[in-house]
Amino acid sequence: MDSMLQIAKKYWLGVAAAVLFGIAAVLIYLKLHTKELPENLVQGSGRIDGDLINMNAKYPGRIAKMDIYEGEAIQKGAVIAIIDSAEQKAQKAQIDAQIEALIQQLAAREIELSIAEKSLPESLVKAKANSSIKKSQQDELDAMINTQKSVVSQDQRDSERLNNLFSNRLIEKHQLEMVMLKLQGDKDQLSSLMDKREQLSKAIDISQSDQVEASAAQQKIAALREGIKASESGIKALKASQTQMNAVLSEMELRSPVDGFVMEKIANNGEVIGSGMAVATLIDPKSLYLKIFVDTLKNGKIKIGDPAVIFLDSDPDHAIAAKVARIEQKAEFTPKEVSVASDRIQRVFAVHLQPLNVDPLLKLGIPAVGVISLDGKGLPTSLHAVPE
Helix, strand or coil, X not given: CHHHHHHHHHHHHHHHHHHHXXXXXXXXXXXXXXXXXXXXXXXXXXXXXXXXXEEECCCCEEEEECCCCCCCEECCCCEEEEEECHHHHXXXXXXXXXXXXXXXXXXXXXXXXXXXXXXXHHHHHHHHHHHHHHHHHHXXXXXXXXXXXXXXXXXXXXXHHHHHHHHCCCCCHHHHHHHHXXXXXXXXXXXXXXXXXXXXXXXXXXXXXXXXXXXXXHHHHHHXXXXXXXXXXXXXXXXXXXXXXXXXXXXXXXXXXXXXEEEEECCCCCCEECCCCEEEEEECHHHCEEEEEECHHHHCCCCCCCEEEEEECCEEEEEEEEEEEEECCCCEECCCCCCCCCCCCCEEEEEEXXXXXXXXXXXXXXXXXXXXXXXXXXXXXXXXXXXX
16 A cells, blocks of 8 residues: 555656656747747837827916816817906006097097088188179279269369359358368268278288188198097007907917826916916827837938837737837937847837827827838737747
8 A cells, every 4th residue: 555655656746757857848949949030020129108298388477277187188279267457457458448538539530520521621612702703892982982083173173163262252151161171071982992991901911811821721631630640640559559469368368278287297286377377287299209219220211201110018919000200310328118139239229109099098208119010011019020
């Protein structure tokens, strides 16, 4: 019985030794025959990178509203923050009031111009007509005065002749009195005509003054037109300032320029921020890429647009289709976190792999492996098919 147990024990010990020897042989074989990529494939590791978007305040103010949180999905045009500035609002209100005042002033000047254009030319016409009539009356009156002077001169000669006759008792006294009475009447009439002429001369002076005034009033129309132009120019300038102020107030609302995510919330409600200060950082998923590093020999074979795949450690069987988007022109030292095929490689070139489509698994900073096909063939479908 004991001999049987010893034989069984030796048997199982031999089986165990054979299994261990087989495992060791397999491990040695795998160690000596490591899996290698085909010649048409280039492999590299790195981290997911992307272009961050800083949402900076263009003008200073106090944050009145900012209802975002880190990691939140943001649509293009969504409000990130609203900055309040009482000074900017006061300036806009002042400009609006000035525009309204100038508009009312312009309307009043246009009404005044309309009245002037209708009334002032008519006044000038009337003044010219009145002046012409007065001059005609003056000419007529001068003719009457000359005639009356002749009559008075004749009366004086008659009075002198009859006075001689009366002195010589050749005529009766009443005849002399009649001549003297007629002389006095004609003198009075001449004096009256002279008074009328003086009045008419003053009236002519007044009518000429009215004509000059009416002519000068025509300049008022030109002045009103210039005033209207000045008001219109003032309104135009203020509206330009109004447009500028509206643009400033529009800039006080920070809106997302992309469909993306909030990476970092820097400021909070109620904080006073200065010009140029950042309130949040966004990222566009379309800008994410994998930055890998390849040696000089492999870099010479890679072309912009070469197809590639990206694998994440968290989902090794999910191949993310990509392409070569950028190849750095200058070499750099191998980053510490990136392993290379040989320790002899000290200088490498960075290559950017851009996903063909937005993938929700891609996040900024996570490690990944990229594989590039130099001829468009043989890209792996799983990370397990890629040598470590």
